[in-house]
Structures are given as structure tokens and as C-alpha cells.
Amino acid sequence: MTNLKKPFLNFREAKSFAHSLQLKSREDWLLYCKSGRRPMKIPASPHLAYKEKGWVSWGEWLGTGIIAPQNRKFRSYKQARQFARSLRLNGVSDWQMFCKSGNRPDDIPSRPNSTYLGQGWISWADWLGTKNVAPQNRVFRDFKKARAFARALKLNAQSDWKEYCKSGSRPTDIPAAPHKVYRNLGWISWGDWLGTSKIATQLIKFKSFREARKLVRSLNLKSINEWKQFCIQQKPKDIPSTPDRTYRNSGWISYKDWLGISN
Structure with a gap:
């Protein structure tokens, strides 16, 4: 006995039948096929039966208008x-x-x-x-332009800069941490960034211990208090105000030795 395979309806007729079922998804279609109610002239796998014969998507087959993500055409x-x-x-x-x-x-x-x-x-x-914007994706102004902006603010210290950043007025292309962003791109110091000419202590180049001590002794200061007053009023930038720390491992003995006080 010959087993004759019955032909399916053409795509348009079969799709019209599928639309009439008002199913919502491919899963609904599979359940319908398992129910035993599917006519023999309607394929259980229309995506295979009508491949290159009109098949577009399950949404188009069922009439839901839903298109699989990979088949959707999005805007640029x-x-x-x-x-x-x-x-x-x-x-x-x-x-x-x-x-x-x-x-x-x-x-x-x-x-x-x-x-x-x-x-x-x-x-x-x-x-x-x-x-x-995530830090790694931010685009900042180049160092010179950013520094010019910072200097225009006429802030006096790093603490002032931090307060300014907290105010919400900082443009997004100006970094809150310029010392990190411009580390190898021109950064010198906060004094340079703000235009105050102040240089962080660790960046100042002081005289050698002997040169500094010689200058200090020439002042004929008589006590540590006089030294402190001198630091406030007249101290050169290349002489440290805390020589006991600066020269701790490079010649420092005591303030008496520093000032040249014999007694």
C-alpha cells in the first residue's frame, strides 16, 4: 500500500487559518498541535514547511505582530x-x-x-x-584648557576646589580629581592647577641642610619662637618651616644647632 503524503495548503491560506485561531505565541501553537485538532493540510512546523515560500516569523504567522529580536529592524x-x-x-x-x-x-x-x-x-x-557617565568613559578637556578654567575660578586651595566640586557647578568635562586624570599629561601641583603658585611641601626643592643652617644662623635668632615668627613673615621658599622633619636624616641635630645658639 502506497503511503501518499497529503499536500499542505499554500502559505497564504495556511496563515489565514493560523490567524483565525487567535493564538498568542509559538508555545500556544505547539500546544494546539498537540491537542490533535490541527488539520492534516496545516503543517505543525510551518517555519520549515514554508521556508522560502513566504515564511517571515511566528508573529506574522499567528498575526500577533510580534517579531523575534534577531529579525527586527531598529532605528540607527x-x-x-x-x-x-x-x-x-x-x-x-x-x-x-x-x-x-x-x-x-x-x-x-x-x-x-x-x-x-x-x-x-x-x-x-x-x-x-x-x-x-562612568569615569572610564568620560572625555575631559586637555590639561591646559582645564587648568585655565580652574584658575579662572580664583580658588585658594585644594579644599576650596573640593567644595566647588561638591556644589554641582563643575562642568562634566572638567575632572574632580585632576591630579589623577592629568598625572602624566601636564600635572604639576595644586598650586599650579589653581594658579596660586603654592607648591605642596613634598614637591618643594629646599636648600641642603648646611646651606639652610648657614642662612638661618646668620639671622641671629635667639629662640624657637623667633624662628616661628620669621617663618610667618619672611622665610624664603627654599627654607623649610619644619627643618627637624625635612632634614631628619640629612644632618639635623637640634633647634639650638639650627639657630646657632650656644647655650
Whole structure:
């Protein structure tokens, strides 16, 4: 006895039948096929039976309009990002809530970080247009331009800079930690950065112990108090105010020796 294989309906007729079932997903279709109600002229695997004969997607087969992610055509990265920024969302959680709301257009991906990877994607902050860009992705002004900006603020110390950064007025292309960002790109000191000419103690080049002591002894100071007053009023930059620390391992004996006091 010959086993004749009955032909299936053509794609359009079969699809029309599938639409009439009002199923919502491929899983629903599989359950329907298992129920035993599927006509013989309708294939259980339409994606195989109608391959290159009209098949597009399960969403198109069932009439749900749902298209598998890999088959969707999304807007270009710049166009999609422009749309995302227009929503004025504040973070990833807001974006996820928006996607769940049902208001997301079909040509805007719910996971842009995957869809546009290698096609322009930078960060969620860039996608949403927020200022919270991950440090490694920030683009700062070059050192000279950033320093000119910092000097224009006329701040007096590193502590003033920190307070300024906390105020929220700092532009995003000016780093809060310039000593780290510009470490090998021009950074000298906080005094240089702020334009105060102040140099951190560890960066000052002092006279040698003998040269410094010779100068100090020539002042004929009689006590440590007189030395402190001298430091406040007239001390040269290349003479340390705390010689006992600076010259601890390079000749220091005592303040009497430093000042040249015999008794």
C-alpha cells in the first residue's frame, strides 16, 4: 500500500487559518498541535514547511505582530538615542519601567546596550542623556584648557576646589580629581592647577641642610619662637618651616644647632 503524503495548503491560506485561531505565541501553537485538532493540510512546523515560500516569523504567522529580536529592524543608534533622550529618564531603572509600560516603539530596542554594541554604544548615561557617565568613559578637556578654567575660578586651595566640586557647578568635562586624570599629561601641583603658585611641601626643592643652617644662623635668632615668627613673615621658599622633619636624616641635630645658639 502506497503511503501518499497529503499536500499542505499554500502559505497564504495556511496563515489565514493560523490567524483565525487567535493564538498568542509559538508555545500556544505547539500546544494546539498537540491537542490533535490541527488539520492534516496545516503543517505543525510551518517555519520549515514554508521556508522560502513566504515564511517571515511566528508573529506574522499567528498575526500577533510580534517579531523575534534577531529579525527586527531598529532605528540607527543616533536616531534611537535621540528618542531615548527625549524621554528625560534618569537611569536604567527608569528605562526598564518605560519598556514595561508598553509605550516603547517596535523599532527601539529594550536592550540597546546589546543591540548597538559595536555600533555606537557608549554607556547608559550617554543613551539617556544624563550626566552620570562612568569615569572610564568620560572625555575631559586637555590639561591646559582645564587648568585655565580652574584658575579662572580664583580658588585658594585644594579644599576650596573640593567644595566647588561638591556644589554641582563643575562642568562634566572638567575632572574632580585632576591630579589623577592629568598625572602624566601636564600635572604639576595644586598650586599650579589653581594658579596660586603654592607648591605642596613634598614637591618643594629646599636648600641642603648646611646651606639652610648657614642662612638661618646668620639671622641671629635667639629662640624657637623667633624662628616661628620669621617663618610667618619672611622665610624664603627654599627654607623649610619644619627643618627637624625635612632634614631628619640629612644632618639635623637640634633647634639650638639650627639657630646657632650656644647655650
